[in-house]
Amino acid sequence: MRLELWNCIHRIPWRRRISPWRLAAAAGCALAIYFAVCAVVGAVLHFCATGDRQLLWTIAVLGGIFAQLPAGAGLVLCCLAAPPAKRLLAAKLGIRPLRRRDWKVIGACVAANLLLCGPVTGVWELMLNACDIPYRREQELALMIADGSPLLIALLLVGAVIVAPVVEEIGFRRVLFGLFRPLGAWPAILMSCAVFSLVHGFLLGIPGLFLLGFLFQYAYLRTRNLAAAVLLHMVVNLIAAAAALIEPLFR
Template sequence: MPPARPRRRGRLLTIAAALVLVGFIVLVARLHLTSSRVESVTEPDRALALIVERTMDLDDALATASALERRLYALTLTDGGGSLAEAIDWYEELAETMAGDLFVDVRLAILHGEAGRLAEVQEAVEDWQTRGEARAADVIAGAYLAAPLAPAWPARQSVDRLVDPGWFRDRLARRLAPRIGDDAWLVETREAEHQRTQPLLRVVRIFAASEVTLLALGGAAALSLLVGRRRAVAAAPVPPPWRGGEGLIVIVRGGAGGVVVTIALLALGGWTHRGAALLEAVSLPLVYVPVLLLAGRRLLRPAGLGFAAGFGLRPGPGGWPPLVRSAAILAGAGIVVDIALGLLSEAAGVPSHWTEWFDEDLAWGSTGVLVGSLLGTVLFAPVLEEIVFRGLLYGTLRRRVGWPAAAVLSAIVFAAAHGYGVAGFGSVFASGVMWAIAYEKTRSLLPGMLAHAANNVSAACAVLALLRV
């Protein structure tokens, strides 16, 4: 029996770690609940302009696609007809956060005008006239309120000075060019629209085809499983050999260590500016180092296990095919669940907010930052999160409760850790439940890791296809 003093020190250390972890969770939750969601984005005006312009360009491109193709895109990437209303909601929120910003207000007025909400357009024009923003007032009133145009008014130059090239400028050009009889301007606008929309449509077609292919592979894998013999694909001990209390100690202390690492990384602001690409690649693994070290020393080693044997990271006698088949089923099921949850959230009026899926690094980061972000998203996150949330958390819970309760409880923690809204929480929660069940049935974290990676690749490709490519 260990001496009383070391046990007392151990309890005090665990209590201190729990206080650090709970304090950090409370702080993050408070910031999340009390601050505007757009404040989490460094340049929200630039980000939302990019999102809305590309989304509206895609809607224009989809007008040339078949009905079946449009329905497919609505399920896998965009809801099409609701884009304008959603863009207005987002811009109204941004206008409240950045009150008086002409860049934001002009774009909101254009969206209002395109939606036929002329009372809001009139209100904006009157406000600009009061503030002395004559150019904005003249352009928007001329485009949407049929205001008289002075014979010598430089419409094209005024639009060029007010709005950057893109969908917003083209909307103004399409309305003003006929009024001033500038056919050349209208032709140039249509050509610019074509040059933007057609490449975007090609990329989105590739993305949609990959989603359908993954769904088909998952269905084929599920069918082969139904007609074949079911068996575990590895030999991880589930429930694990460690005591539930010991697992909880490791999770609490390791979580507190991750908080300390996170704070240290945030404190390196000056260095991160110079080495952002390097930090982007190593920050996520560093956060998980404390809990992994503790797990290896206090949970796996006393049981005579390494990470490979403890979490089924080595294929069983059947080799890789059963693992890949299980991963394909999970990935295909994930797409079905995401589509179902997307339809449900839209029907309930709680769609995901743009800040939940927008990633500045993917949208306009340098090549180095982009690569670092993709490494974290596609490689490190699936591996490390599956070890911690399924291998450690789910495994520890399995020592105390049955697999259904353990799957649900671990998935709740997993979803809450991502900090998303209602729609995002539901999606992450469903994935967490599926991956926990897969671990229970296959005795391996590898299928969940592969499905997790496929899910993150899909999300990253969707952002890249829409905003960067």
Template sequence: MSDAQADPTVMTSPDPEAPAVPLQAPRVPWAAVAVFAIVSCGLAWLVASPLWVRGLGMTDPLLPVIAAAMMLTPAIATIAALLVERRRRGRRGARGILHDLGMWPLRPVGRTLGMSAAAIVVLPLLIAAGLLVVGLLGLARFDLVGFSGFAAQLDAVLPQGTPAPPIVLLVAMQLVMIPVGAVVNAPFAFGEEIGWRGWLLPALRPLGVWPALLVSGAFWGFWHSPLILLGYNFGLTDITGVLLMILACMVLGVLLGWTRLRTGSVWPAVFGHGAFNAAAGLGALVVAADSSVPPAWLAGPAGLITCAVMAAVVAVLVAAGQFRRDRLDARLG
């Protein structure tokens, strides 16, 4: 069955060469959005509940495992939303669903692969740019020769008397591993991105480009609440941390969402998200051992300074016309 036959809002023309004529403007599937919101947040709290029950907070050894498992909950919520949409839109088939979620086909291949590669490089550079601003503002002092802060961390964890490889070599290996980490993180980043940029962003697209980008990003930030309220990312355990995460995810969500709208594919956002997570520890490599450490809410990878850097990049993209409707909508068709 063709897309036009499956979608009751589209009328085909007697001329097979003529474009389909929409009978009515597309609308936000609010019932499916509500199911997505409830399932994703509900599962996030359910998965994170052992951290709250055990009461160990950020020192809980289960934290990495639970945080990774939580990243898969938007994918489950997407399945629930698709089941709700199925009643409204009818059967789409596997190919139609993969297309709607931006998973397949990879057309145009060059743009999709190029944007994915660019995301792997650019997202860590934004964190590095944030660190540069931190240094220029005098909030921290960096050691880019001896990497004394990183060396001190290694001394603290290695058994006494254990020889360590040259610190410069270790730092170089850490930097080289960032793009590798982007690929390794991809399955977990996919668990999130298939929800935020794969399904939710296009579902909200009838609201307009900017409302869809900002609302989907805000919800992405709010979804992190079970971990943020334990002190994750910012070391804050109140609503302030949640609001900071919402802000960070709105700004980063605009960049990741732009790759989705620009290419029609979810994969650049997947690899960009994975690269951003892989580069989150850059500051620990370069801060000097005797330097003051600014608070994470200000200078961390999701802090206000990095948010300002990302907002500046968004402004450049806007000025370059990259958010014009004619450059975005065609890719979701």
């Protein structure tokens, strides 16, 4: 598997077509905007949560989700600023139609997520309890999906299942991995997965999110198709949203 993954990394077409300096400069600006927005929204969430201002907290969460729309547009413009030989947006983003083998990779990654994320999170939870480290059991987004109005749930689902996967896969799997790639294949994979798990701001979910980041990265490298990683991300987020909606029924 290690040799196969290494060969997949070296066969990614965009690494040979895009000037790394132009991509690094453009992507750095876009990622700075993206992470700045996430940090500001996180600070507002914390203030609203501790101040017990439910309405402001809700607005901040929604703002954090849909602020990814301009950030995603910025990332697309970054790809346009450093075009490859073919002037096609799909080629710039590494997107092509899904093949049968791509669907198999997506299915295998979904199964791996269902089998591994639960046990990994459970072990991490035991360690946090043993060290007496406080943590939240659920993310704010999951709580809002479970307790929100139908309109709010619909807006959250659009953001979490459609917007976030597209933006995050362009940012983490396409751009951030490319920026870390000069450090080596595995360091780039591990560092991009670590950043992906940390920016979500959910202590209990860090190991599970790291594993998800690795599965998304593997899907992209194995298929050489960003569409596979985006679709996998959408499926995973849809499963998580469905679980958040169903869980109150069993309380």
